[in-house]
Amino acid sequence: MPIRELDILAPAKVNLFLSVLGKRPDGYHDLISVMQKIDLVDQLHLCLEGSGISLSCPSSVIPEDSRNLVWQAARLFFDRTGINDNVSITLRKMIPVAAGLGGGSSDAAATLSGLNTLCAAGLSTEELLCMAARLGADVPFFVADMPTALVTGIGTELQSITGPRGYWLVLVNPGLAVSTRWVYENLLLTSEANPYKLRGYSDLSEYAASLLGDDFAVGDGDHALYNDLESVTVKKHPVIQTIKEQLLADGAFAALMSGSGSTVFGLFRHLDVAEKSRASFRKLYQDVFLVTPLT
Numbered sequence: 251m252p253i254r255e256l257d258i259l260a261p262a263k264v265n266l267f268l269s270v271l272g273k274r275p276d277g278y279h280d281l282i283s284v285m286q287k288i289d290l291v292d293q294l295h296l297c298l299e300g301s302g303i304s305l306s307c308p309s310s311v312i313p314e315d316s317r318n319l320v321w322q323a324a325r326l327f328f329d330r331t332g333i334n335d336n337v338s339i340t341l342r343k344m345i346p347v348a349a350g351l352g353g354g355s356s357d358a359a360a361t362l363s364g365l366n367t368l369c370a371a372g373l374s375t376e377e378l379l380c381m382a383a384r385l386g387a388d389v390p391f392f393v394a395d396m397p398t399a400l401v402t403g404i405g406t407e408l409q410s411i412t413g414p415r416g417y418w419l420v421l422v423n424p425g426l427a428v429s430t431r432w433v434y435e436n437l438l439l440t441s442e443a444n445p446y447k448l449r450g451y452s453d454l455s456e457y458a459a460s461l462l463g464d465d466f467a468v469g470d471g472d473h474a475l476y477n478d479l480e481s482v483t484v485k486k487h488p489v490i491q492t493i494k495e496q497l498l499a500d501g502a503f504a505a506l507m508s509g510s511g512s513t514v515f516g517l518f519r520h521l522d523v524a525e526k527s528r529a530s531f532r533k534l535y536q537d538v539f540l541v542t543p544l545t
């Protein structure tokens with residue numbers, strides 16, 4: 251009997267580094283980023299039944315129709331393969347929405363990979379990556395079997411790197427949905443686009459390797475963590491800066507906003523210190539998580 255149901259996990263990501271290099275004529279931005287998958291996951295259940303694509307997202311406010319990236323991924327998969335589109339999908343969101351954690355992109359990637367397995371479609375990773383890029387710039391990273399990647403171009407060129415190890419992340423989402431589009435639109439006006447963190451490194455691979463140093467140290471007590479989008483989002487939502495400062499005061503050795511925000515993460519060497527920080531943020535915000543990087 252062929253399998254008819256599949257459970258699949260869709261992990262979130264943080265950007266350990268994000269520098270926007272410029273805007274292209276087609277409106278996309280060229281960037282350099284180090285993306286790290288983490289063990290905060292959405293859960294998807296796929297079942298081949300009924301007719302058409304049906305999607306339910308219990309206890310979540312996100313749309314359950316063609317506006318959902320999961321629905322769009324399923325539509326693309328069935329259109330490309332010519333397989334009958336009979337699937338019902340349940341998506342249980344754990345990853346905060348519009349939070350800079352790539353939740354929607356990861357859900358879309360999990361849908362493509364899951365349907366490929368469930369329908370025994372035999373699409374190659376290359377084919378899946380191509381479909382992923384059509385759904386969004388961050389989707390290929392989640393299709394690729396890479397816990398950590400150096401990401402270039404508009405986000406679709408991936409190079410697997412060995413990520414840093416031995417740390418915990420405390421994620422704090424202040425409950426502000428931030429539009430990625432708004433942040434990029436405002437970047438040109440306010441950007442202090444500043445790739446200074448690459449100073450002293452002859453190329454990106456060398457820079458990426460430096461992330462593996464003790465405590466992400468770049469030198470002069472400086473850290474390799476950097477995000478060009480942070481200043482844009484902080485101007486609109488100063489609470490992001492406050493959270494960063496509190497994470498550092500709690501003992502994080504570095505703290506940064508992820509993607510276009512609004513989630514801020516602090517990196518901790520010691521679990522007990524991280525747990526204390528999580529507990530104090532839990533009194534203030536609902537979406538606070540203590541997670542590890544996927545390796």
Ligand code: ATP
Pocket residue numbers: 312313317318319320346347348349350351352353354355357358388428430509510511
């Ligand atoms: P990124 O870090 O890639 O910019 P994000 O984490 O900031 O992404 P998402 O959570 O992926 O943002 O959602 C952004 C928008 O996409 C929201 O407005 C949401 O309504 C819509 N969306 C569509 N499908 C999904 C999904 N499966 N999960 C979450 N949001 C979705």
